[in-house]
Amino acid sequence: MNLNPEQLTGYANQFIQVLVDYSPKLISAFLILFVGLYFIRVINRLIRRLMVKRNLDPTLTRFLSDILLWALRILLFVSFISKLGIETSSFVAILGAMGLAVGLSLQGSLSNFAGGMLIIVFKPFRVGETIEAQGIIATVSEIQIFVTKLLTANNQTVFIPNGALSNGTIINYSMQGQRRADLTFAISYDADIKKAKDILENILKNNPNVLTNPAPEVFVKNLTTSSVEFAVRPWAKNENYGAVFSKTLEDCKIALDEAGIATQPYTIQK
Known part of the structure; x- marks a missing residue:
């Protein structure tokens, strides 16, 4: 199709007229x-500082600030396209459908996400x-949002999904600050019970890492x-538990042997 100069001029004039008419919306959008991006950054920094001052968990602080950041960005984007004159109702419907589809396909991940939130909050x-x-x-x-990272005594890294972790039994050995070692020694009926008890009590008294409050116990x-x-x-104390456990086990066995009190095999439980 051949365009003469008059047609080109007409199209150019129409384009310029549309640009002039649309430029206020474009500039304001x-x-x-x-401006919205700038204020979002400012608000995000303020929220982070506020949560740090309130001594919130660092993982929770980072997660909540990221959620707030993306929520504000989505709202800003909707406002931006609305200012351009684009219909937003269909766009919001598409976002809702996408969110539902993603939610259905990531049920396991959402369970781990909810478990992570429970762990962080409680x-x-x-x-x-x-x-x-x-x-x-x-x-x-x-402690991550979806998994919790653990380090075993033999330096193995273990990742446990937060969904299973939050719904299962958790034993926290460190929360109280101190632990009790439960040891059992089996001796013969021919042995002097009082003498054996005195020996075991002296072992505990002479160990500087054994706490006096709560007092250690020795009984039949x-x-x-x-x-x-x-x-x-x-x-x-938690940091001395392993040393107290092994030292008590060793010293009691040696002291009973030196006193001529034979011990019998017994399964020891930590």
């Missing part, structure tokens, strides 16, 4: 966009604490068909 454990969950005893390394736990079982229960 981009003004809203740039704090059954914190980073650095030792817990037992899902059959694993380990130290909490990081059970009388079996072949032995007398003594319960030995020292208390220790």
